[in-house]
Amino acid sequence: xxxxxxxxxxxxxxxxxxxxxxxxxxxxxxxxxxxxxxxxxxxxxxxxxxxxxxxxxxxxxxxxxxxxxxxxxxxxxxxxxxxxxxxxxxxxxxxxxxxxxxxxxxxxxxxxxxxxxxxxxxxxxxxxxxxxxxxxxxxxxxxxxxxxxxxxxxxxxxxxxxxxxxxxxxxxxxxxxxxxxxxxxxxxxxxxxxxxxxxxxxxxxxxxxxxxxxxxxxx
Ligand code: DX5
Ligand code: ZN
Numbered sequence: 001x002x003x004x005x006x007x008x009x010x011x012x013x014x015x016x017x018x019x020x021x022x023x024x025x026x027x028x029x030x031x032x033x034x035x036x037x038x039x040x041x042x043x044x045x046x047x048x049x050x051x052x053x054x055x056x057x058x059x060x061x062x063x064x065x066x067x068x069x070x071x072x073x074x075x076x077x078x079x080x081x082x083x084x085x086x087x088x089x090x091x092x093x094x095x096x097x098x099x100x101x102x103x104x105x106x107x108x109x110x111x112x113x114x115x116x117x118x119x120x121x122x123x124x125x126x127x128x129x130x131x132x133x134x135x136x137x138x139x140x141x142x143x144x145x146x147x148x149x150x151x152x153x154x155x156x157x158x159x160x161x162x163x164x165x166x167x168x169x170x171x172x173x174x175x176x177x178x179x180x181x182x183x184x185x186x187x188x189x190x191x192x193x194x195x196x197x198x199x200x201x202x203x204x205x206x207x208x209x210x211x212x213x214x215x216x217x218x219x
Pocket of ligand 1: 010033035139143145
C-alpha cells in the first residue's frame with residue numbers, strides 16, 4: 001500500500017511561498033495539502049482562489065485541497081478551475097453529502113470527506129463506497145501547531161474495518177499534530193496519507209524532515 005506525505009502549506013512562509021513550493025517539488029513529499037478556512041465553519045480564515053491558483057502555477061505534485069468551509073457546493077467547479085486534484089469537504093458542513101460527493105467526482109476530482117475529532121466513523125457507513133479518501137482530523141480544525149488527539153488511532157482502526165467490510169477503495173488521511181513520534185504507529189493502523197504542517201516547516205531542514213517522515217512509513 002502506497003504511503004503519501006502531504007506537507008500543509010498553512011505552515012509555509014507566505015512571503016516566500018514560491019520558495020516553499022519549490023522545496024516541496026524537490027522533496028520526497030507526494031502531495032501539497034492546501035487548507036481553506038472561511039471564518040464560519042472554523043474560527044480562522046486562511047486563503048482562497050487567487051492564492052490556490054498561484055500555488056498551482058508552481059506546484060508539480062497532487063493538489064490535496066481541504067475545505068473547512070460551509071456551503072462548499074457553491075465553489076466546487078471553482079476549486080477544479082484553480083487546480084484541485086483531490087477535494088475534501090467536511091461531513092459536518094454538508095447536509096446533502098451524497099450530492100456534494102457526486103458533484104466533486106463529476107467535475108473530475110477525487111472526492112474526500114473529513115470528520116472532526118468528535119464525529120464517529122459510523123456516519124460514513126452509507127457513503128464510504130463513493131469516497132476516494134477519508135480525512136480524519138486529529139486536531140480540531142482551524143489552526144496548525146496543535147497537539148495530536150490520541151483517540152485518532154481508534155478511529156483509524158474503525159475506518160479501516162469499514163473500508164474492508166464495504167470493499168471501498170478510499171484512502172485514509174490524517175491531519176493535525178503529525179510528527180516523527182506518531183507517524184509510524186499511524187501507518188501501522190492503516191493510514192495512507194499524512195498531513196504535516198508545523199513539524200515540517202518549523203524544522204531546521206524541511207526537505208530532510210519530509211524525507212525522514214517518508215522513510216518512517218515506507219518499507
Ligand atoms: C488544521 C489544518 C491542518 C494543519 C495541520 O485545521 O487542517 O492541515 O495545517 O497543521 P499541523 O501539522 O501543524 O498540526
Ligand atoms: Zn488540513
